[in-house]
Amino acid sequence: MIYKINDQPNMEKMSHKEKIWQVIHKIPKGNVASYGLVAKLAGLPGYARYVGYTLKCLPVQTKLPWHRVVSAKGAISFEQGTKKYIRQKSLLEKEGIPFLKGKFSMKQYEWKQSLEES
Template sequence: MPNFDLQIYAVLAQIPQGKVTTYGDVAKMAGYPRHARHVGKLLGTLPKDSRLPWFRVVNAKGMISLTGSRFTRQRELLLDDGVEVKENGAISMRRYRWDGEPA
């Protein structure tokens, strides 16, 4: 497994319950600034039974990027996690954004 993957997984594992972060923030925290798209692609390859909180990662606008049933699944997981998500997938980054600091 490439080092990039391991670094991204390590950051993902740290995102606290009830918080979200962006693809770009995950990349930056992992030591790969400007690799947000790579983070998105990697998250898309996680096994369905992965215990990593992939659903706590949203786009730079603070919105869910997925569509269809995947959008619905991510929104439901975030709601269950305690994050308010509007019908269109928008999240208050001011309230819920995780900056990488330990919880």
């Protein structure tokens, strides 16, 4: 299906996955958001696991900044040392977020949506 970046369609009529894509697309570069926060901002509180499922279904060449979504503790949800793990880690470090002791500081880098808009 065609997904236009700048559309702000009627949330009621969007599928859950579309709502989730919309939210992830808005995560600013240099910030991260937990699966739970993405779900909440998408109007789907409690759907943290579903956010993970949605990301798993993304095509490899997606433009969506999936790497900015991490666990609530700031850890990467892939098995340590795997290619995916290393890829996500480097993409975020490239955006200036330090990875210390196996995690990113949510306190400092988690997206504060309220300060940005709405």
